[in-house]
Amino acid sequence: MLNIHARAAISRGLTPLGTRLARAGVTPDAITVVGTVGAVAGALVCFPRGWFFAGTLIIWAFAMLDMVDGAVARAGGRGSAFGAVLDSSCDRVVDAAVFATIAWYFALHGQRWMLLAALLCLILGTLTSYIRARAEGAGLTATVGIAERAERLIIVLVGTGLTGFPGLRLPYVLAGALWLLVAASTITVGQRFATVYRQSQERVRARQQRVDA
Numbered sequence: 001m002l003n004i005h006a007r008a009a010i011s012r013g014l015t016p017l018g019t020r021l022a023r024a025g026v027t028p029d030a031i032t033v034v035g036t037v038g039a040v041a042g043a044l045v046c047f048p049r050g051w052f053f054a055g056t057l058i059i060w061a062f063a064m065l066d067m068v069d070g071a072v073a074r075a076g077g078r079g080s081a082f083g084a085v086l087d088s089s090c091d092r093v094v095d096a097a098v099f100a101t102i103a104w105y106f107a108l109h110g111q112r113w114m115l116l117a118a119l120l121c122l123i124l125g126t127l128t129s130y131i132r133a134r135a136e137g138a139g140l141t142a143t144v145g146i147a148e149r150a151e152r153l154i155i156v157l158v159g160t161g162l163t164g165f166p167g168l169r170l171p172y173v174l175a176g177a178l179w180l181l182v183a184a185s186t187i188t189v190g191q192r193f194a195t196v197y198r199q200s201q202e203r204v205r206a207r208q209q210r211v212d213a
C-alpha cells in the first residue's frame with residue numbers, strides 16, 4: 001500500500017538529487033551496492049549485540065539509497081534490466097540480514113518464541129517477494145498486499161528503534177512488531193496467491209471462450 005501511495009511523491013522529491021548525482025557520474029548500480037553493503041554491515045555489527053537504536057539508524061540511512069538509485073537511473077537515462085534485477089536482489093539481501101541478525105540476537109539470549117517470530121518474518125517476507133517475481137515471470141501481477149517491503153521494513157525498524165532508544169524501557173515493542181509482521185505477511189501471502197489464482201482463472205476462461213468461438 002505504501003509503495004502505491006507514497007513512492008511516487010518520494011520519487012519526485014528525490015529528482016533534483018538524482019539529477020545532480022547523475023551529472024557527477026554516479027551510477028544507480030553503484031548506489032544500490034553501497035546501500036546494500038552499508039545496511040547489511042549495520043545489521044551484522046549492531047543487532048546481534050543488542051545495539052538496536054544504532055543499528056536502526058544505520059540501516060534506515062542506507063535503505064533510503066534504494067530510492068536514490070531509482071532517481072539517478074531516471075535522471076541519467078541509465079535504467080536497465082540488470083539494474084532492476086540487481087536492485088530487487090539487493091532488497092532481498094537487506095531484508096534477510098535484518099531479520100536474520102534479529103533472530104541471531106534472540107538465539108543468543110535463549111528467547112525461543114522471539115527467535116521463531118523473526119524467522120517467520122524472514123520466511124514470509126521472502127515468500128511474498130517470490131510470489132510476485134514468479135507471477136510477473138508468468139505474465140501476471142501480484143503487487144497487492146497489506147505488508148509489502150516498505151511496510152515490513154518500517155514496522156521492524158520502528159520496533160528495533162524504540163526498543164533501543166536511549167532512556168526508554170519498552171521491552172515488548174519489538175515482540176509486538178515482529179508478531180504483527182507475521183500476521184500481516186501471512187495475510188499478504190494469501191492475498192497474492194488469491195490474486196494470481198483469479199488472474200490465472202481469467203486466462204483459462206478467455207482461452208476457452210476463444211476455442212468455443
